[in-house]
Amino acid sequence: xxxxxxxxxxxxxxxNWVVEGLIATSPRPGFxxxxxxTVQDGVVEAWVDEAREFxxxxxxxxxxxxxxxxxxxxxxxxxxxxxxxxxxxxxHIPTADQQTHPFTxxxxxxxxxxxxxxxxxxxxxxxxxxxxxxxxxxxxxxxLAEAAGEAAG
Numbered sequence: 001x002x003x004x005x006x007x008x009x010x011x012x013x014x015x016n017w018v019v020e021g022l023i024a025t026s027p028r029p030g031f032x033x034x035x036x037x038t039v040q041d042g043v044v045e046a047w048v049d050e051a052r053e054f055x056x057x058x059x060x061x062x063x064x065x066x067x068x069x070x071x072x073x074x075x076x077x078x079x080x081x082x083x084x085x086x087x088x089x090x091x092h093i094p095t096a097d098q099q100t101h102p103f104t105x106x107x108x109x110x111x112x113x114x115x116x117x118x119x120x121x122x123x124x125x126x127x128x129x130x131x132x133x134x135x136x137x138x139x140x141x142x143x144l145a146e147a148a149g150e151a152a153g
Contacts, residue, residue, distance in 0.1 A: 015054050015123055018137055023115070023122050024056065025137060027129035028063055029071075029079070036067065039074045048086045051123055058118035059083050060111060062102075062126040062136060064094035089118050095132055102132050108139045115140050 015026035029047035030039035051059070061080055068079055075082040080092045091114035095102045103111075115122055124140075126132035 015051060015056065018141070021055070022120055023124065023137060023140065024054065025129045025133050026051070026123055026125045028061075028067065028125050028127050030074075031127055031129070033128075036070060038072070039070050041074050044071065044075050044079065044082055048083070048088075051088070052086070054123075056088065056121055056123040058089040058091070058120070058122045060091045060093065060114060060118070060122060060124045060136065062093055062095050062124070062132045064096045066096045067127055068094070091115075091118060093136075095126070097127055097132070103135060108136070111136045112140055112143045 015024045017024050026047075030037070030043040061083065063079075071079045071082075077085065080090055083090045091111070093103075093107050093111055093114075095107065111124075124133050124137050
C-alpha cells in the first residue's frame with residue numbers, strides 16, 4: 001500500500017497528460033491526503049499558474065459543495081468563478097466525493113458534450129484527481145474512440 005508521502009509525491013507531479021495536448025488530469029488546488037483542510041491564500045493562484053503554464057485552456061471541475069466550502073477564505077468568489085476570472089473556460093459538474101456511483105448517465109453525457117465544445121486542452125479534476133476524474137476521463141476517451149471508429153468506417 002502506498003504511503004501518504006509517496007501519494008503526495010505523485011500528486012506534486014500533476015497535472016498529467018492523458019492525451020497530450022487534448023486532456024489532462026490533476027487534483028484540486030490544495031489537495032493533500034488525509035482530513036479535509038481549508039485551502040490557504042495563494043494556493044489556488046499557484047495552481048492556476050501551474051495549469052496555465054502546462055497549457056490548459058479549459059477545466060472540467062467535478063467537486064461538489066462537500067469540498068467547495070474549503071475555498072471560502074482563499075477565493076471568496078468561489079473556485080469555479082476564480083477559474084473563469086483567470087481566463088479558463090469552465091464546465092462544473094458538481095458531484096459529492098466518496099460515492100459508489102457518483103455520476104448519472106446525464107452527467108457523463110454533459111461532460112462529453114462539454115469536452116467537445118471547450119477549447120483544448122481540457123484539464124479534468126475532482127479532489128485527488130483519481131476516482132471521479134478517472135470515470136469522466138474514461139467516458140470521454142470511450143466516446144472519442146467511438147467517434148474515431150465512426151469516422152473511419
